[in-house]
Amino acid sequence: MQVTSALVKLVHDSRPTIQVDYCFLVSEETQKKTTVLTACDVSTGMTMSAGVEEKGVNDYAQHELARFVLECGRGGGVLQPGVVQSDQEPAIRKLLRKVCGLTGMSLRHAPVYTSRSQGAVERWHRTL
Secondary structure: OOOOHHHHHHHHHOOOEEEEEEEEEEOOOOOOEEEEEEEEEOOOOOEEEEEEOOOOOOHHHHHHHHHHHHHHOEEOOEEOOOEEEEOOOHHHHHHHHHHHHHHOOEEEEOOOOOHHHHHHHHHHHHHO
């Protein structure tokens, strides 16, 4: 049986895709800026946000993102390895390499200077 490129694309597209990025929230009263790690499952619209002290790898961010990624990857109770996507920012790349190592997900980077390729998580930023 020959596998067509359309079938490969269909299988590839059915894997969960989770977009991840950082955003900042500013308190109107104190003008204090809070760094927030955000993620969005493209197919379901499920989102998560976690306030972190700074960008980069820390145990809390790693644990919360891994938990979210694993929860999104469960389809019918079976873990479906998918794709974690981010921009090419070094701090988030380092975090995602660790999370992908823990979860078995693949890592994909969005093209530089194209916020539309991270559309789901960018819309979540506007909601926040």
